[in-house]
Amino acid sequence: MKKSLSTPKDYILGVSAKAEYQLGILNDLYLQRFLSAAVSLLPKSISKVLELGCGSGHLLSALLPYLENTHIYATDVSKERLTECKLRLGETGSNTLDFTTLSITDTDFEICHDQDLILVRFVITHMKNAQAILERIVKAMKPGAKLFIEEFCVQNEFIARGETFGYYEWPRAHEFQEKLQHSHFDVGMDLLAALKKNSRFSIDLAQINQPILDSEYRKSIIRLGMQDCSQELLSHHFGKEKLAQIFTSLEMFERDAFSFGLAPRSVCIFGTIRDEK
Numbered sequence: 001m002k003k004s005l006s007t008p009k010d011y012i013l014g015v016s017a018k019a020e021y022q023l024g025i026l027n028d029l030y031l032q033r034f035l036s037a038a039v040s041l042l043p044k045s046i047s048k049v050l051e052l053g054c055g056s057g058h059l060l061s062a063l064l065p066y067l068e069n070t071h072i073y074a075t076d077v078s079k080e081r082l083t084e085c086k087l088r089l090g091e092t093g094s095n096t097l098d099f100t101t102l103s104i105t106d107t108d109f110e111i112c113h114d115q116d117l118i119l120v121r122f123v124i125t126h127m128k129n130a131q132a133i134l135e136r137i138v139k140a141m142k143p144g145a146k147l148f149i150e151e152f153c154v155q156n157e158f159i160a161r162g163e164t165f166g167y168y169e170w171p172r173a174h175e176f177q178e179k180l181q182h183s184h185f186d187v188g189m190d191l192l193a194a195l196k197k198n199s200r201f202s203i204d205l206a207q208i209n210q211p212i213l214d215s216e217y218r219k220s221i222i223r224l225g226m227q228d229c230s231q232e233l234l235s236h237h238f239g240k241e242k243l244a245q246i247f248t249s250l251e252m253f254e255r256d257a258f259s260f261g262l263a264p265r266s267v268c269i270f271g272t273i274r275d276e277k
């Protein structure tokens with residue numbers, strides 16, 4: 001039976017099994033490109049790594065083979081995510097793990113002080129004051145430490161039969177999701193601009209990540225949010241007729257053998273905290 005979600009906060013946290021499954025697919029799409037750049041920029045020895053908003057541990061489990069004798073701090077606002085993270089990470093080799101419930105919007109960032117590497121990935125998208133939060137993280141970090149970020153910078157686009165299809169409908173649905181989650185799916189470029197101006201931060205590499213949804217399996221992602229949001233809320237926002245049109249165009253998109261989708265573009269930023277002058 002479909003799990004109904006009680007509050008928008010539950011939805012942000014991706015508590016439902018379906019949301020977790022879909023976030024898992026999304027992670028497959030985005031992770032490889034982020035990971036190959038991250039691994040090439042990892043310092044030789046890292047004593048401490050912190051992930052803020054680690055979710056169910058997709059990124060940490062992919063990084064684990066590249067870490068040795070490292071103390072890993074996995075933090076998230078959701079206890080459920082941390083439990084899943086623990087399960088996903090399993091054997092940690094010579095590394096040690098620490099799981100802490102922590103909300104980025106309710107911390108003094110003291111935990112950031114002596115980390116050699118901090119990871120922030122697809123989490124400040126969910127924050128109203130993303131830029132201010134990022135600047136507080138940079139301020140709290142020690143010189144020489146690395147900060148690796150990935151956040152969304154552009155919304156989805158779907159293309160079928162040679163025309164951009166669903167483009168006019170989907171952003172409207174997305175707009176609603178953004179309001180519901182207090183998320184900003186175009187926050188990435190603002191963060192990049194802010195970090196460029198930040199005298200404590202030196203950008204080692206910045207790149208755009210553009211996953212393409214090209215199989216039936218992956219196309220199901222277009223339903224992320226729409227299935228989990230209550231239909232009542234959606235119909236209240238769009239009106240029943242508009243909502244029916246949105247669903248029809250998404251269904252047509254899914255049936256079209258030649259259609260493909262561009263998942264939201266993201267920006268990956270890899271940088272180092274400068275020495276104090």
Ligand SMILES: C[S@@+](CC[C@H](N)C(=O)[O-])C[C@H]1O[C@@H](n2cnc3c(N)ncnc32)[C@H](O)[C@@H]1O
Binds near residue numbers: 052053076121
């Ligand atoms: C899309 S997941 C990203 C997971 C992980 N960073 C990765 O790359 O696989 C977003 C995570 O942000 C967490 N989150 C949302 N609001 C948060 C907050 N205020 N403080 C800390 N984590 C938060 C959610 O619980 C969720 O696990």
